[in-house]
Amino acid sequence: MIADIAVIGGSGLYSLIEGEGAPHDLDTPYGTPSDPIVVGKVAGRTVAFLPRHGTDHRYPPHKIPYRANLWALRELGVRQILAPCAVGGLRPDHGPGTFVLPDQVVDRTTSRVGTFFDEGAHHTSFGDPYCPAGRRAVLDSAEVDIVDGGTMVVIEGPRFSTRAESQWYAAQGASIINMTGMPEAILARELGLCYTSIALVTDHDAGVVAGEAVTMEEVFRVFAENTERMKSLVLRTVAALPPEHSCA
Numbered sequence: 001m002i003a004d005i006a007v008i009g010g011s012g013l014y015s016l017i018e019g020e021g022a023p024h025d026l027d028t029p030y031g032t033p034s035d036p037i038v039v040g041k042v043a044g045r046t047v048a049f050l051p052r053h054g055t056d057h058r059y060p061p062h063k064i065p066y067r068a069n070l071w072a073l074r075e076l077g078v079r080q081i082l083a084p085c086a087v088g089g090l091r092p093d094h095g096p097g098t099f100v101l102p103d104q105v106v107d108r109t110t111s112r113v114g115t116f117f118d119e120g121a122h123h124t125s126f127g128d129p130y131c132p133a134g135r136r137a138v139l140d141s142a143e144v145d146i147v148d149g150g151t152m153v154v155i156e157g158p159r160f161s162t163r164a165e166s167q168w169y170a171a172q173g174a175s176i177i178n179m180t181g182m183p184e185a186i187l188a189r190e191l192g193l194c195y196t197s198i199a200l201v202t203d204h205d206a207g208v209v210a211g212e213a214v215t216m217e218e219v220f221r222v223f224a225e226n227t228e229r230m231k232s233l234v235l236r237t238v239a240a241l242p243p244e245h246s247c248a
């Protein structure tokens with residue numbers, strides 16, 4: 001086992017390891033991961049870090065090699081994954097800067113391979129998509145306010161939603177929206193890995209409040225303003241994760 005814990009960084013989070021870290025260039029039956037996976041120390045634990053879009057953000061959300069990423073992390077021995085991400089808020093009280101720890105997901109993606117089981121009868125239980133131990137570690141270690149629970153809608157992208165789509169998701173009860181939460185979560189579950197999404201609201205999605213619709217620049221700007229808060233939350237959570245836990 002090279003690393004038990006992984007952090008998959010999203011938009012605006014392209015590094016985390018303290019010091020230099022050791023890059024691992026891995027190949028998998030599903031192709032190569034988004035980037036070399038860097039293994040090193042975070043809060044005293046050995047952590048594998050992988051930016052899902054690549055360090056230069058070359059993979060848009062619908063082209064991320066999700067299967068290769070998850071497979072490669074498991075090859076390193078990873079059992080627990082923290083998955084920070086930028087999201088739009090679908091409720092007026094979920095404004096920019098709000099942390100949300102989702103407990104449910106609605107998959108609205110359309111073009112991605114969402115399983116490792118291409119043949120035979122494998123139907124994975126997924127009623128509770130996120131790891132209870134990972135969620136507990138986030139909540140127990142947080143210094144900041146976090147909304148405990150909420151449904152994340154994952155859209156295909158790369159375009160943002162129309163106002164009508166956004167209002168419809170909100171009316172269905174969803175509270176946040178992004179483009180990468182699936183199939184990452186189900187692929188982790190299929191491999192028996194504990195997976196915890198940690199969402200930072202960067203914008204009010206179109207239609208939630210009056211005004212201009214969200215732009216990519218706004219997402220990057222607000223995430224940049226909050227990167228240190230997100231890193232601090234991830235570091236504290238890494239330190240609090242149980243040893244060698246998995247959801248298998």
Ligand SMILES: CSC[C@H]1O[C@H](OP(=O)(O)O)[C@H](O)[C@@H]1O
Nearest residue numbers: 010011061085086178179180219
């Ligand atoms: C940069 S705007 C949209 C982009 O941001 C989010 O990325 P991530 O989930 O990796 O933090 C969203 O899902 C889109 O990929």
Ligand SMILES: Nc1ncnc2[nH]cnc12
Nearest residue numbers: 086087088177178179205
């Ligand atoms: N409003 C939004 N919709 C989809 N993905 C996002 N990522 C950040 N903000 C988003």
